[in-house]
Amino acid sequence: MTLESETCSASAEFRDGGEVPQDCGQSTLDRIAEVVEQRMLIEQAKGVLRFVYQLDDQRAFDLLVWRSQVTNTKLRDLAAALCEKLDTVAPSSDTRARFDQLLSTIHEGVASTGIDAGV
Secondary structure (H helix, E strand, O other), X not given: OOHHHHHHHXXXXXXXXXXXXXXXXXXXXXXXXXXXXXXXXXXHHHHHXXXXXXXXXXXXXXXXXXXXXXXXXXXXXHHHHHHHOHHHOOOOHHHHHHHHXXXXXXXXXXXXXXXXXXX
């Protein structure tokens, strides 16, 4: 049974006034949590690629997809491995200093542009 069919089945039962079986609801929630975790790792990997290679969001994703296809590795596994190995590549002291400066002053740009900092 797929996530979509589980969700649709549970939704139909709820709509008809029936109760959703506990195990059906839990398996759906477990699958959703798994998908969210995988997406989170993919987003982290994209963020790293965006920063390192100065790419936009789509190009970072395209790069991940390309590496996934070339290496015959599932995208989520590739992203997870990249995130896991990040600590093996230290930023240069210049990069760290420039980022420290940015982080120290970024609030000034948020306050003056009216960007909502509450995420």
